[in-house]
Amino acid sequence: MFSVILYGRNDSHGYNLHKRGAISFNAIAEVMSDPDDEILFVDYNTPDDHPTFPEAIQDTLTDKAKKVMRIFRVRPEQHVHLKARTHLVALEAQSRNVALRRSNPRNRWILYTNTDMLLVPRNEKESLSDILGAIPDGFYQVPRFELPEMLWEAAFDRRDPAGNLAKLRDWSMRFHLNQVVLNHMPMRYDALGDFQAALREDMFAIHGFNEEMLLGWHCDSNLAARLGLYRGTVDTLVDKVFGYHCDHTRVAAANNKGRQTKMNDHDQFLWQVSTPYLPDQAENWGWPDLDIEEIRLDRDTAFERFAAGVGAAIQPASEPYRTTNLEWHLFNDLTYDLRHTLPFVCDQVLTYPRNSALMLVGTRADFLSHFAIAWRTMGFTGPILVPKECEGLPFDAPGVETGPFADLLRRTDMFIFEFGLATQGVNDPVRIGRSASPVDEQRLKVASRLFRQAVSLEEETRPKGRRLPRRFIGVNVIYNRFWPLFTDYVSANINPFCVQVLAGNPRIDPSMKGKVLRFRGRHAI
Amino acid sequence: MDAWRKSFDFLTGRRLAIYPKTKEEGAFLHAHALARAGDLKGAVATLNGIVATAPDVAAAFEAQGEFLDMLGQTEKAMSLYEASRKLKKGLRPGAPDRPFFLRRASRATAEIASYTSVVQNVKHRVLPLIARGNAFLSEGQPAEALTDYEAALKLKPGLPDVLGLKAEALLMLGRFAQAAATFDGACTAQPRNTDFLSGRAIARLALGRLEDADVDWRHQLDLLPRELASARACVALRLADYEKAVPELERALEKEPHDPYWQLYRMTALRRLGHPISTSFPELKTWPGPLLGLHIKAMSAEELLAQADTPQWKAEALFQLGVLALRDDPAEARRRFDEVVSKAPPSMIEYAAARHELARLGS
Numbered sequence: 001m002f003s004v005i006l007y008g009r010n011d012s013h014g015y016n017l018h019k020r021g022a023i024s025f026n027a028i029a030e031v032m033s034d035p036d037d038e039i040l041f042v043d044y045n046t047p048d049d050h051p052t053f054p055e056a057i058q059d060t061l062t063d064k065a066k067k068v069m070r071i072f073r074v075r076p077e078q079h080v081h082l083k084a085r086t087h088l089v090a091l092e093a094q095s096r097n098v099a100l101r102r103s104n105p106r107n108r109w110i111l112y113t114n115t116d117m118l119l120v121p122r123n124e125k126e127s128l129s130d131i132l133g134a135i136p137d138g139f140y141q142v143p144r145f146e147l148p149e150m151l152w153e154a155a156f157d158r159r160d161p162a163g164n165l166a167k168l169r170d171w172s173m174r175f176h177l178n179q180v181v182l183n184h185m186p187m188r189y190d191a192l193g194d195f196q197a198a199l200r201e202d203m204f205a206i207h208g209f210n211e212e213m214l215l216g217w218h219c220d221s222n223l224a225a226r227l228g229l230y231r232g233t234v235d236t237l238v239d240k241v242f243g244y245h246c247d248h249t250r251v252a253a254a255n256n257k258g259r260q261t262k263m264n265d266h267d268q269f270l271w272q273v274s275t276p277y278l279p280d281q282a283e284n285w286g287w288p289d290l291d292i293e294e295i296r297l298d299r300d301t302a303f304e305r306f307a308a309g310v311g312a313a314i315q316p317a318s319e320p321y322r323t324t325n326l327e328w329h330l331f332n333d334l335t336y337d338l339r340h341t342l343p344f345v346c347d348q349v350l351t352y353p354r355n356s357a358l359m360l361v362g363t364r365a366d367f368l369s370h371f372a373i374a375w376r377t378m379g380f381t382g383p384i385l386v387p388k389e390c391e392g393l394p395f396d397a398p399g400v401e402t403g404p405f406a407d408l409l410r411r412t413d414m415f416i417f418e419f420g421l422a423t424q425g426v427n428d429p430v431r432i433g434r435s436a437s438p439v440d441e442q443r444l445k446v447a448s449r450l451f452r453q454a455v456s457l458e459e460e461t462r463p464k465g466r467r468l469p470r471r472f473i474g475v476n477v478i479y480n481r482f483w484p485l486f487t488d489y490v491s492a493n494i495n496p497f498c499v500q501v502l503a504g505n506p507r508i509d510p511s512m513k514g515k516v517l518r519f520r521g522r523h524a525i
Numbered sequence: 526m527d528a529w530r531k532s533f534d535f536l537t538g539r540r541l542a543i544y545p546k547t548k549e550e551g552a553f554l555h556a557h558a559l560a561r562a563g564d565l566k567g568a569v570a571t572l573n574g575i576v577a578t579a580p581d582v583a584a585a586f587e588a589q590g591e592f593l594d595m596l597g598q599t600e601k602a603m604s605l606y607e608a609s610r611k612l613k614k615g616l617r618p619g620a621p622d623r624p625f626f627l628r629r630a631s632r633a634t635a636e637i638a639s640y641t642s643v644v645q646n647v648k649h650r651v652l653p654l655i656a657r658g659n660a661f662l663s664e665g666q667p668a669e670a671l672t673d674y675e676a677a678l679k680l681k682p683g684l685p686d687v688l689g690l691k692a693e694a695l696l697m698l699g700r701f702a703q704a705a706a707t708f709d710g711a712c713t714a715q716p717r718n719t720d721f722l723s724g725r726a727i728a729r730l731a732l733g734r735l736e737d738a739d740v741d742w743r744h745q746l747d748l749l750p751r752e753l754a755s756a757r758a759c760v761a762l763r764l765a766d767y768e769k770a771v772p773e774l775e776r777a778l779e780k781e782p783h784d785p786y787w788q789l790y791r792m793t794a795l796r797r798l799g800h801p802i803s804t805s806f807p808e809l810k811t812w813p814g815p816l817l818g819l820h821i822k823a824m825s826a827e828e829l830l831a832q833a834d835t836p837q838w839k840a841e842a843l844f845q846l847g848v849l850a851l852r853d854d855p856a857e858a859r860r861r862f863d864e865v866v867s868k869a870p871p872s873m874i875e876y877a878a879a880r881h882e883l884a885r886l887g888s
Contacts, residue, residue: 136614184647185639186656205625225652232629232663233636239590239606271650274677274686276625279715 001034001129002109003200007042007095010053014253015149020116020246021053022060022158027118029065030161033127036106039069041115042095043295045079049471049503051302051351053115058297060158066297072098073293075353080467086214087262093209093219094287100208101286102294103200108132110203112196112223116246117144119195120168122239131240132197138235139198139227142243143180144191145172152246168244178242186221186228188236193220195243198227206230207278208285210269217263221270230276293353300379302350309378310346313370314339325431326479326497334421334440335430336476338366341500345416346374348473348503357382357411357463361450362418363443365394366426367475371416372397385412389446392422392439405450409461417451418475419444419482448485449524455489456521458506469505477502488517549575549582553638556588565592575634583612584635617786620874622745622759624693624720626659627872633660644673651677651687658690667697685714689721696728696872704728719745726763731871735884738877739764754780755787762874765881767794785813790874792820793848812838816845840869844879851882859886 008021028039043052052071054061061069074095082091100110109132113119119128151171156164172178181190206226213219228234252258278285317339324337349358358375360368372384376399386393387405395402402408421436422443428434436444451472454461458470477486478497486492492502507514552575560568569592575585590605616630640657647653658673671694677687692707708725715721726741746760746769758773774791781787788806795802804821808814815832818824819842826846833842847861865879 136610138613184643185636186652229652229656229659230625232626232633232659233584233631236587236591239594239603267650271647271652272681273652274655274681274684279717 001037001107002032002111002132002197003037003099003103003107004028004039004111004113005042005096005099005103006039006113006115007044007090007092007099008053008115009044009090010046010050010056011089013090014116014248014256015251016153016248017053017115018057018060019153019156019158020248022057023152023156023161023164023246024115024117025054025065025069026062026158026161027164028113029062029068030165031119031121031128032064032068034129034133036104037068037129038104038107039065040072040099040103041069042072042074042099044074044090044095045076046073048076048352049348052295054297055295055302058301061297062159062161063298069297070102071295071297072102073295074098075293077466077468078287078290078292082214086216088214088216091214092216093211093213096219097208097211097286098290098292099286100200100203101288102292105200107200110198110200112198112220113194113243114245116248117194118147118164118168118244118246120165120172120242120244122242124169126240128241131237135237135240137199138233139196139202139224139231140235140237141188141192141197141224142195142237142241143182143189144194144243144245145177145179146247147171147177147244148175149247149250151175168242172242172244177244180238186224186234188224188234191220191245192224194245195237195241196220196223196227197237198223202227202230206276207282210278211281211285213264213269215262215264217261218266218269219264221266222264222273225270225273226276229273305378306343306346306350309374309376310343312377313374314342322430324498330431330433331480332436333431333434334419334436334444334476334480334482335424335428335432335434336420336500337430338364338370338420338426341475342367342370342374344499344501345371345473345475346378348501349375349380349414349416350378352414352471353382354380355382356380356413357385358414358416359385359387359408359412359454360416360418361387361390361405361447361454362393362416362420362475363390363422363440363447364418364420364424365392365422367418367420368393368400369397372399375399382413383411387450389450390443391446392443405453409454409457410463412461412470413463413466414471414473415454416473416475417447417454417477417486419447419480420476448482451485452489452517452521453524455506456518471503471505473501473503476500489521547634547637549579549585549634550638550641553585553588553635554642556592557638560592560595565596568592569596579632579634581612582632582634583609584632585609586612588635620759621753621756622719622723622749622763623872624689624723626662626690627693629659629663633663636660637664649680651680651684654680655687655690658694662690662694662697665697667694670694671698683710683714685711685718685721688714689718689724692721692728693724696724696731701728701731701871705732717748719748722748723760727871727877730877730880735880742877755784758787758790759874762790762794763877763881765797765878765885767797770794771798783807785809785817789813789816789820789845792817793845796820796848797851813841816841819845819849836868837873840865840873840875843868844875847879847882855886859883862886 041054046052052073054071183190209219210222362368375384383401384399385408386395386400386402387408388402389405421440423437423440472490474486477483486502489507490504491507492504495502552571556568556571569589572585572589575582586605586609590602594602613631618630619628637657637660640653643653644657654673654677658670661670674687674691674694688707688711692704695704695707705728708721708728711721712725722741722745726738730738742760742764749757754773754776758770758777761770761773771794774787777787792802815824815829819829829842833839843861843864847858850858862879862883865875869876
């Protein structure tokens with residue numbers, strides 16, 4: 001019957017976003033009763049190494065919310081062409097259009113709201129699907145009622161949406177919450193963007209939201225103006241549904257800077273609107289030709305993929321624990337526990353697009369062979385690119401492609417550099433004062449050289465069309481001689497020794513030292 | 526002084542009282558002013574006047590429902606909201622090949638009143654003028670619409686969207702030559718705008734420029750996307766191009782299988798192509814049921830014309846009688862098509878189709 005369209009990203013937009021989001025997702029799912037109903041969440045521009053917002057809070061979502069939710073992940077690389085035109089990190093019009101394009105065509109209605117809304121049918125026996133199924137074609141809005149921050153934060157149980165809706169029915173009267181704020185036509189109400197229900201075919205006819213609106217605010221008013229023109233009227237569902245907004249102004253969100261807030265031009269996008277249509281974006285609104293990843297929370301989850309990948313690559317431990325050691329005199333011992341390290345490496349790549357091409361430069365054959373199994377089993381379809389300069393690595397491992405380093409650089413979406421001892425076996429003891437053999441040193445020298453070259457040439461060797469820096473993952477680069485090398489070139493956080501892994505983008509160091517490092521790296525000296 | 530006068534006008538309600546053109550619009554504004562001043566009962570009573578004299582104004586029921594809801598009379602309020610929706614549900618929108626503002630079926634009294642208030646408060650902006658103009662147009666008040674569109678054009682001279690609206694108002698006023706010229710300007714600015722092409726085709730047809738009209742309709746047909754089957758079907762019917770109309774109507778019926786007009790027009794097109802027609806469909810007592818009945822010989826011409834008690838229905842009936850007569854009695858068909866052309870507005874599908882049929886019959 002209807003597709004709810006929401007957007008956001010895995011950040012901290014306003015106060016206690018996670019609770020607001022969970023309350024809202026669960027409450028919206030609760031009032032759905034048609035098998036075609038769906039919540040479409042566009043996760044816009046979350047950093048590649050983070051999970052999407054709903055994935056980050058999935059443990060607080062009900063089974064029903066997980067079942068009806070489809071997440072469309074718009075990657076930073078897909079947003080970067082707009083970056084120079086906006087101060088915002090998440091764009092409403094683009095997000096909502098991406099979802100609209102990919103919504104279930106069997107649904108008659110599209111409902112635009114936000115991840116801090118609870119929609120309460122006035123008749124407890126009716127679902128929102130029932131309500132929307134019974135009303136005539138039109139463009140419907142409801143007034144938004146505010147909920148004091150204390151109420152939703154202190155009294156709502158995230159995983160009890162029915163209880164939360166019942167509380168709202170009680171509080172609405174007890175605390176006089178229901179104040180309708182009227183507004184000029186075509187808005188009809190204040191804060192109209194928290195409930196705008198339009199026919200799916202109308203939204204396609206008017207070419208979706210206006211994607212020129214890049215500065216935040218008034219996208220809802222623009223939609224009301226255009227749909228108000230298209231339909232000739234703005235209808236109300238105030239007799240059927242009350243909408244409650246979890247107020248979150250205790251801490252200002254990124255798009256709220258008080259009187260200094262940058263906004264889309266109200267005059268241009270509301271009062272000077274002269275047509276419902278947007279002919280300039282008629283063919284390309286919602287990025288129809290772009291491959292947007294779809295993520296589900298009820299199947300093939302990140303944890304399922306991780307567990308499958310790591311589980312396929314290594315056997316469970318047979319002892320309660322094993323030890324390593326970071327005492328200073330062991331600084332030059334490059335042994336590490338592969339079976340312990342592999343899960344942390346997999347964690348670094350799991351959130352990336354499945355078709356990513358990954359370059360792996362390393363020294364230990366068993367690292368590559370184990371990682372290759374995990375990579376495939378985690379569902380990655382892109383190749384593992386191993387430069388032919390890396391002697392001793394199993395080039396015939398599944399999913400591995402080899403070739404000259406210089407050629408592979410231009411195909412790579414992210415890098416893993418592993419600095420271990422080629423001669424270490426998977427069952428050898430770890431950090432007991434082992435020295436590197438001549439073979440180990442030779443392999444490490446090659447890996448270091450390729451690392452410095454790759455990171456120094458990163459910007460100029462990006463695959464065609466790619467604009468953002470590629471990520472470097474360093475394995476066994478903490479508290480050993482490769483720590484300064486890796487962090488000279490890569491902006492990595494300080495990580496616990498136990499994880500063995502650092503990651504980040506190439507460092508932009510404008511100092512003389514940085515310039516010298518880059519020069520040496522580029523020319524392999 | 527001016528500010529003082531405006532305040533005085535506002536307080537005395539003078540501005541509200543003198544501005545609206547019709548009683549219903551005035552009552553709407555008055556009711557809302559009363560409601561905002563806290564007199565909800567007075568507001569409900571004021572709207573009773575509209576409900577009594579114009580029972581097809583759905584927004585009056587809805588507004589009464591809102592006021593009663595606020596008074597705590599929820600049950601009564603709900604029944605009024607439902608009455609409003611029932612009224613809207615029973616209406617058939619305008620032809621899908623025509624612009625969006627002509628497809629609106631429900632009364633626009635409330636919008637005229639609301640946008641009047643916006644026009645007064647948000648000055649020198651085109652949206653309120655366009656929105657109210659469109660509401661006037663859908664209420665069949667093209668002169669008032671034209672005033673608003675011209676005011677909008679003063680603010681944004683040459684704005685193609687408004688030129689197209691102005692041309693439609695001129696078309697509705699019967700000023701076909703001016704309408705065609707205004708559409709020319711709009712089409713020059715936006716040559717792929719199907720609404721402009723549709724309007725210009727009608728204006729050209731009304732001026733007797735059948736071939737020019739056909740150029741526009743054929744161009745419109747080329748531009749309309751495949752998924753807008755019903756719109757494409759209507760254009761094909763205006764051209765009396767039944768070969769093209771049948772598949773479009775069949776696709777329109779896939780989406781809206783119970784739409785009586787798509788059934789009727791499909792039957793018309795099949796008959797004109799000499800194909801067999803199905804005689805089994807659910808009996809439809811309301812219009813256009815009698816037209817379907819005519820095709821399956823369940824109704825005579827006299828009975829049909831007796832039931833066609835609006836000018837639009839009359840034109841539809843005469844057109845179908847012409848189609849039925851074509852095979853055996855071309856003279857009778859010509860007489861029927863002539864009647865359509867003399868009585869129907871040029872914006873009707875039947876008018877255009879009849880003009881094409883007459884052209885084929887020869888003068």
